[in-house]
Amino acid sequence: MSTLSKRFGAFAGAGALVLALAACQAGTAPETETAEPEEAAEETTEETPAEESLPTLTDGVLTIATGEPAYYPYVLEDDPTSGEGFESAVAYALAEELGFAPEDVQWVRTTFEAAIQPGPKDFDFNLQQYTITAERAENVDFSLPYYSTPQAVITNASSAAADATSIADLKDLIIGAATGTTSFQAIEAIIDPTSGAQAFNDNDAAKLALETGQIDALVVDLPTAFYLTGVEITDGLIVGQLAGDVGVPDQWGLVLEKDSPLTDAVNEALQALTDNGTLAEITDTWLGADQSAPVLQ
Numbered sequence: 001m002s003t004l005s006k007r008f009g010a011f012a013g014a015g016a017l018v019l020a021l022a023a024c025q026a027g028t029a030p031e032t033e034t035a036e037p038e039e040a041a042e043e044t045t046e047e048t049p050a051e052e053s054l055p056t057l058t059d060g061v062l063t064i065a066t067g068e069p070a071y072y073p074y075v076l077e078d079d080p081t082s083g084e085g086f087e088s089a090v091a092y093a094l095a096e097e098l099g100f101a102p103e104d105v106q107w108v109r110t111t112f113e114a115a116i117q118p119g120p121k122d123f124d125f126n127l128q129q130y131t132i133t134a135e136r137a138e139n140v141d142f143s144l145p146y147y148s149t150p151q152a153v154i155t156n157a158s159s160a161a162a163d164a165t166s167i168a169d170l171k172d173l174i175i176g177a178a179t180g181t182t183s184f185q186a187i188e189a190i191i192d193p194t195s196g197a198q199a200f201n202d203n204d205a206a207k208l209a210l211e212t213g214q215i216d217a218l219v220v221d222l223p224t225a226f227y228l229t230g231v232e233i234t235d236g237l238i239v240g241q242l243a244g245d246v247g248v249p250d251q252w253g254l255v256l257e258k259d260s261p262l263t264d265a266v267n268e269a270l271q272a273l274t275d276n277g278t279l280a281e282i283t284d285t286w287l288g289a290d291q292s293a294p295v296l297q
Contacts, residue, residue, distance in 0.1 A: 054098060055261045056124050062100045064091050065123035065255075068109035071203070073227055073286050074129065080107045086223075086286035087127040090146055093278050094125075094254075097269035112202070113180045116140050121257040125266060129221060131182040131250040141263045142253035144270045146279060150241045150249045151186040152225035152293055153217050156210065157235035161217035164239050167191055167296050173216040174198060176206045182250050183219040190242045191219075207233065221250060223287045240296040 057063045066087065069078045075085040083092045083102070095105050108123050115126045118139040125143070132142045153170065155161040164170050170191050176198035177183035187197035198215055200206040207228060209215045217239060220228065229236030254270075256263050273279040 054265055057122070058106070061104055061106050062095050062098065063106045063108060063122070063124045064095075065108045065110045065115060065121075065126035065128075066091075067112060067128045070109075070128075071224070071227075072231075073223060074127075081105075086147075086282065087129070089282045089286060090273075090279070091127055093273055093282060094266065094269050097272055098265060112178070115255050118258065124256070124260075124262055126255040128255075129224075129250075129252055130255050132253040133182070140258055141256040141260050143256065143263065144267050144274075145251035145253055146270060147252045147283065147287075148249045149221045149223060149252070150243070151183055151190075151219055152222045152241050153191075153219055153239040153296065154210075154225045154229050154233070155217040155237060155239055156233055157237060159210070159213075159216050161239055162237065164217075165294075165296070167242075170217065170239075170296070174214075175217045175219060176200055176209055176215040177219040178202050178206055183221065186242050187219050203228075222293065225293070226288075238293045240294040241292075243295050243297070 064080070066075060066080045070080055070085075070087075071078075073085055074087040076082055076088070080088045080091065083089055092102060092105065095102070110123070110126060110128075112128055115121070115123075115128065116130065116136050116139055121140075130136070130142070132145060136142070153161070153164070153175070155164075161170065161173050161175075164173070167190065170193060172194050174195055175187050175191060175193050177187055177200070179199040179201065184197055184199060187193065191197075198206075198209070200209060203218075203220060203224065206215070206218050206220075210218045211233065218228075219242070222241065225238050229238055254266060256266065270279070
């Protein structure tokens with residue numbers, strides 16, 4: 001498992017706007033005197049800070065949602081305000097690109113599934129490793145992808161799955177994943193185990209089922225696989241990556257309310273972070289640039 005740096009630099013706030021007004025000379029023609037204030041007004045309009053012009057949920061505030069709880073390596077110690085962890089870092093980089101200072105960012109919590117249901121949202125955008133799918137896009141807007149990852153099968157050394165080297169080796173085993181995720185869909189579509197995919201409320205519940213022998217293996221995204229097997233699961237190991245057409249590799253996008261007026265601005269900000277290398281730097285810092293596992297065929 002690659003070593004994940006735990007440093008995240010604070011993002012600088014937006015600079016203040018200063019307007020210089022020249023004093024009028026005596027004897028100046030009236031039309032000149034009226035033109036200067038009009039030009040100054042035009043300049044003021046053009047330089048309006050982004051946080052004042054974007055149609056956010058609350059004026060001057062960017063409301064961002066994460067999970068309850070939010071997991072490492074996406075958020076450190078369940079504290080998204082720290083700016084530490086992959087998705088927390090991405091969120092603050094986006095906020096800065098959109099013109100918001102860190103103190104103008106407000107965090108809220110949602111469950112994974114509630115955020116992708118149709119209807120009004122209590123956030124401007126939500127980051128919880130949401131895979132972009134056509135089905136989900138019927139209910140919400142997705143941003144451009146900010147990360148791509150395959151699904152992976154994990155287990156522990158005492159499990160029957162520990163010696164598996166192929167999809168066929170997994171067919172007769174009991175395999176689980178968090179409900180409503182593309183990890184769960186990948187079990188059904190790629191492995192298609194004899195006993196069916198076992199659903200759990202979240203990864204914590206699925207991990208406990210693995211540790212107690214209720215299931216033989218668990219499917220999660222690859223960064224989570226490295227973290228769980230390296231830190232949380234005793235004698236944990238990665239069996240391999242899954243290859244296929246269902247969510248593999250996953251492309252993660254921010255979730256916004258359907259037809260949100262912010263979607264275009266968020267996409268422009270994400271593209272800017274991609275073009276200037278910021279997104280790649282954040283990814284390498286928190287998820288590592290060299291994570292890989294054998295592909296199960």
